[in-house]
Amino acid sequence: MLDNYVTASTTRVKSDKNVPRSRFDELKHRAEKKLNSSSSFNAKANLNGVVVEFWGNSQHQYDFWRLNWNEAKANSTTDARIISAFGVTHESLFFNTEYYGQCKSWALGMAAAVLETSRNTHSIHGACVDVDGKGVIIVAPTGTGKTTQAFKLMEVPSGRIVGDDWVYIDHREGRRRGHLVGRQPEKSLYMRTESQLNKDWLRKIFDESKCENVVTSKSKCEFTQGPTGCKLTGRNCVFDDGFEWCYYAFGNSRALVPREKLFGLDKVADEARIRLLVLLRRDDTSPPEVKLDADDAIQVLRKGEYMIRPGAGPKEMWGRMGYEPWYNPYLLHLDHARQEEFFRTMISRFRVKCLLLNTGIESVEATHKRIMSALQTC
Template sequence: MPYTLSLITVEKKEELAERYADLIDHEVKSEVFGCCIKLLTDDKETKERWEENFYFISQNIRSHGRLYHLGDPALPRDTLYYDPQSRTAFLINVAYYGLVKSLALSVAGDVLEEEHGTHSVHGACIDADGRGTAVLGESGAGKTTQTYGLLLDGRIRVVSDDWFFARVYGSDVFAYGSEKNFYIRADLAGAWPAFADLVGQADLDAEERAVVDLRSVVGKGRVLPMTTLRTVIFLRRHEGGPVRCVPLEPDEALEAASAAGYFNPHLLVRTPFREGIRRRFFAALLGATRVFEVTAGPTPAETQEVLREIVMGERRN
């Protein structure tokens, strides 16, 4: 969902924190790839989904970043502020849990990118026989839908369906998951009926989505904590024709990723310094992997066939 986020000063953050202090009914800290992220909210449902979504951390740990999520009738819907100094986000009148989740990951990413050489990737990450594949693309391209379709193949395992963190070690790029459970759409069962029972038993929110334990369907051994990336796919929306697959050279792929904002609309700080960090990371990633640009076909199944060939190493061009 498109939205506008405004950066604020630490003084403005202090003012807002004081204003909303008495509205906070629930506080919970969670671990996001080694970062302690604290949620402060007036909404019990958001607190419960958060606890299902992220890993527990000791409540005695001091937080690296904070998210205030609450309602304020004096402000418009989806009012978003972020203070980069204290790494505190305010999500005011935000009904969609998916945005809460994404900004929690982005706050953690803000810490990790600047201080720990760890980079955020907004996309899915799967593994086949130890070979990791990242599936990136703009919103609506179908990367999440296609990820679950690939999981119908017992040889394929998942690290993340939406967001992962990555580190460069020499010539290798490692990808790491960060969510305990995944946030899925109810229409997933329409594309892949094998997930109908999972969706049917889920506690859907107003957006027809739910946090679910995918292990109950695919098995515990097929949700992995990490993999080594060997392939990157840029997935494009269906344009009216058949599936199209084009291999990209590293320089060509880097320019495409940069032009697309690295396929991540949730990056909180966009300065020349941060742009340099991101460009160097993606140059390393795209130089260490095979890169394909796939334009989706008219049905998920047609696209799926091409993606499976790439993931399994059966397609070279």
Template sequence: MPNVPNYKVEIMDPEKKDKLIGEKYQENISYGRKANLSGTCIKLLTNVEKFKEMWEDNFKSMNEDVRPHGRIFALKTGDEETRVLYEPISKTCFLLDCDYYGYVKSLALAVSGDFLEEYHSIHSRHSVHRAAVDYRGIGTAIIAPSGVGKTTQAYGLLLEKHVRLIADDWFYTTIVGNGVDVQASEKNCYIRADIASDIKEYGELLEGVSLDGFGRTVTNVRRVLGKTTMKENTTLRNVIHLKRDPDDEKILRKMKTDEAMEYILNNDFCNPHRLVTDKRKRKLRKEFFKKLYERTDIYMVNTTASIEENLEQIKDIALER
């Protein structure tokens, strides 16, 4: 499987953004599609047909009459280097010369998240980059850095009766009083093919589908697990963090708010797709996560054990066994 390209975000001013659109890239745009991301309207503008098709499969559409809250220009320009540029005032992002749809969708969600962080109200929404499931109205989030088993554990939980997927990669939250409401971000999931090597039940999910150059595809998990597999929202009760530490013999333990805050800050909010990372933004995110942790039960699971053993520990939490 090819390596996913790396990028760093280049912040630009409105004048440069206008110049790039008007003088350089306007004529390159072949397709425009709007997505409804938790009530925000994010518009894709691209000259890559595959991006347009995967976007339509991935996200719920937004009425064309709604003015975009943010835009992402995903364009092939002929240059060899992948670049990401962002203009924060108009929430305009450029993803240039990248073949990886995963960045298109992640940056769209990041633009939406950046907009929501700036929109303060009594029911402010925030985005979280990681997974969430529902069990009989009880929500559990799995928050961790990449590579420690978050996706595998989330999909393992889905095999249990009455467990439903809210999000496998990114979800939205609204803090209301002492509660935390969680909303789905995607209509269908952008899933990696090798999930079937960890959980054999998902082999059928990938039969007959076309994978992109990075071994992934947008697919409907309802096709294998049933029409009720996915759910739009839940009330969050549990937050599970993951780590992979062979020096720690304990697989599962509870965490206090201060310890969870240290974890999330040390791991850059477990979100490599943040567009603006200045001191002010860091303060906003710290305040949000503190409120989130104060309203939930927090756990740490060490994923050095087998997938099956770790999943049993996570089931004990999410299924309240």
């Protein structure tokens, strides 16, 4: 039986990181009153040395939290809490949403705030893979193939996954060691289940994982075509083929998969020495590959062109182009100048090679070959 939970909100809810202190205290009091009057759950997680505490009354969020993070000692001092995000208190407050993706991102964002102050740490929203001792970071908007290319690197005999969503890079450590090291604190990958569309073998793994917002009824599928067809595959609808759920019927359904469950424990790494930064875009006109210096990379990151995918934002915007800097959008304080400084230092001072690849005009394999070729010269 599928271990699936459907949240009331299946995407991120509107958030405000600049709530006045008085209003914040009022909301926090309401939340604490509710949690104290009902069954609630507490858990502490260790995010690269930062202790983030969860306190809530959602069994679903609690289960995902425990599965996703390394557990911190019960008597460890809390650096940040999930009931809110305000200034130096590092707290996050959620009302009436059980969607784990937002909870996870805010936990990472609060840890990032502490790490940036204490260790001059750069927090990147991207995937990280180690290939034969060389770390590759892939930064890309949703829908351009970030996860696909990360998977291709993992399939290389010497490829090992560090993380698919968030990378912490301690620049203070980098200056001391003479090179940058990428790390991430998550034990599990919060995967879009639509990735099973092109990787049938993932169905068994997702079947054995905790899932969120997987469609279990044909009537709720967004991609039906005619009585029995599927717009995505051009084949029969999986519900008509006898399956009780479909992993790609909704663009934002998720599975929380332990990293070692994908390819085995020997394909997992906790850190990687960063040698290559890959930026991905998808369009019909740009060249397949452009080598970037620091200034060029900053321009691409700053422009932030991306296609709005199903499940992200209002439905009427799906498939249209949007513009938002590719810097980490989940930081508590969105300081683009600071992010640019980190990227510039990475490329200029630490000699991390940077490529901009267009996945819209080449096959997955062709893009993968370009990444592997670049690694050989790093």
